[in-house]
Amino acid sequence: MTLKALIFDVDGTLAETERDGHRPAFNQAFADNNLDWDWDVKTYGDLLKITGGKERMKYYQQTYNPKQKVSDEQIAHLHKIKTQYYVQAVAEGALPLRPGVVRLLKQARQQGLLLAVATTTSMDNVLALLRHQMGEDSPDWFACIGAGDVVKDKKPAPDIYSYVLTKLNLKPEECIAFEDSRNGLLSAMGANLTTVITPSFYTNHESFDEAALVVSHLGEPGQPNRCLSGPCNGYDMVNVELLKSIS
Ligand code: XBP
Ligand code: MG
Numbered sequence: 001m002t003l004k005a006l007i008f009d010v011d012g013t014l015a016e017t018e019r020d021g022h023r024p025a026f027n028q029a030f031a032d033n034n035l036d037w038d039w040d041v042k043t044y045g046d047l048l049k050i051t052g053g054k055e056r057m058k059y060y061q062q063t064y065n066p067k068q069k070v071s072d073e074q075i076a077h078l079h080k081i082k083t084q085y086y087v088q089a090v091a092e093g094a095l096p097l098r099p100g101v102v103r104l105l106k107q108a109r110q111q112g113l114l115l116a117v118a119t120t121t122s123m124d125n126v127l128a129l130l131r132h133q134m135g136e137d138s139p140d141w142f143a144c145i146g147a148g149d150v151v152k153d154k155k156p157a158p159d160i161y162s163y164v165l166t167k168l169n170l171k172p173e174e175c176i177a178f179e180d181s182r183n184g185l186l187s188a189m190g191a192n193l194t195t196v197i198t199p200s201f202y203t204n205h206e207s208f209d210e211a212a213l214v215v216s217h218l219g220e221p222g223q224p225n226r227c228l229s230g231p232c233n234g235y236d237m238v239n240v241e242l243l244k245s246i247s
Helices: 018-032 041-047 053-064 072-091 101-110 123-134 159-168 182-190 240-246
Strands: 005-008 114-119 142-147 175-179 194-197 213-215 227-229
Touching (some): 005 101, 005 159, 018 041, 018 053, 018 072, 041 053, 053 072, 072 123, 101 123, 101 240, 114 159, 142 159, 159 175, 159 182, 175 182, 182 194, 194 240
Parallel strands (some): 005 114, 114 142, 194 213
Antiparallel strands (some): 213 227
C-alpha cells in the first residue's frame, strides 16, 4: 500500500528529553512544593515504565511512599509547575533534536507525505520543542498532533495512535510510526502500525524484536547511523525511499 504519513513519538524519539528535561523539571516542582522527592537518573529510569507525568507521580507515591498522602489536586498542581519548568528548559535550548529528525521531516514534506505526532507528553511540551527547534510555524507542518490527555489510556495502550489515524483518516498500512521505547512500540503495534525504532538513553536495553527497523538514530550526511536490526538495504540514514521499501 502507498506510504502516506509518518507518525512520530516525541520523548526519546524527536529529542532526548527524559534525563535532562523532564526529570529535573519534576524535581524542581517537588522542591518548590516542599516535597522531599528527588528522582535520580536511575530511579527515573525505573519510573519510565509508567508513561505520563501525572500517572508517574501517582505511581511513585503509591509504590515508594504509601503512607504519604498526595491528592489528585496536588498531583495536578505539581504537574502544572513541572510543565512550566520543562517548557522553560526547552525555550532555553536545552533539548536539541536527535540526528536526522529535521532532515527526514523536510524530505517527507517535500515528497508529499503527511506528518503527525503521537505522544504521551503534554501538548505544551510538544509545541515548545517544535517551535524552539524548528521555528514558530513548525507545528503547522503536522496534520495532527495527538498529545497527553486527549486519550484516556496512555502508551502502551494503542489509543493515541488510533486517535491520530482517525484524525488523519488513514489506514495503518499507509503510515509508519517512529518510536524509541518498548511501551511506544507496543502502542504502535496495537494500532497495527509498522514501526521504526531509534533507541534512546533510557531504552537502549529494551527489546524491539517486532519492529520493522531498529537504527541507532535517523542519520545525517556525515553522521551515519548503525543498522541494529531489519533491512536497512545499505542505507546509513533513514529516508523516504527506505521507508517505502519497508511499508
Ligand atoms: C513519554 C512520557 C512522558 C514524559 C512526561 O512517553 O512518558 O510522560 O515523561 O510528560 P512516550 P508529561 O515517549 O512514550 O510518549 O509530564 O507531560 O506527562
Ligand atoms: Mg518515547
